Amino acid sequence: MKIISFQDIIDCNQMLREKELAFQLHIRDACGKQSFWIEPVGNDGSEIKYEDLYHVLDAFFEQRGCKISFSEDKLNFWVD
Template sequence: MPKVVNFFDLIHLNERLAQQGLLSKIHLRDTCGKQTLWIELPSGEKADEREKIDGQELEKTKEQIEAFFAIKGMTVEFDLTGGKNFWIV
């Protein structure tokens, strides 16, 4: 039976990110046969600084996502083209 991410999971995950001082937000897309989630990184003004911060923010966010779902007995897989999209496997 496929594992399902519900809206309460999403709320708790976003709260966890905020408690860790991360500005990222997690969003859910429900498509036929599979839920896809994606990471929204905070926007910034200076491109050079933003790229460095985005990379750090993304890595820390991914760590928190993996830890959150591991507690629920779920495994996360991130896309290979940037890692902002992910799903439960």
């Protein structure tokens, strides 16, 4: 199983800021799989770009050799 490091999360959050996507990624320690939750930030009335976020996250983790799966609400995901 591929392990996502804290530095990977820092890099991903930096990339989200650079792409002007108002989200922050958080990691949870879980038995069996790493899991993450997505926090929308900066609710300044701007459009929240969820679909853009999902594409960016898929590409980011794919570059690191990981496939991710989202929960039904798409605010949580884990590394497969």
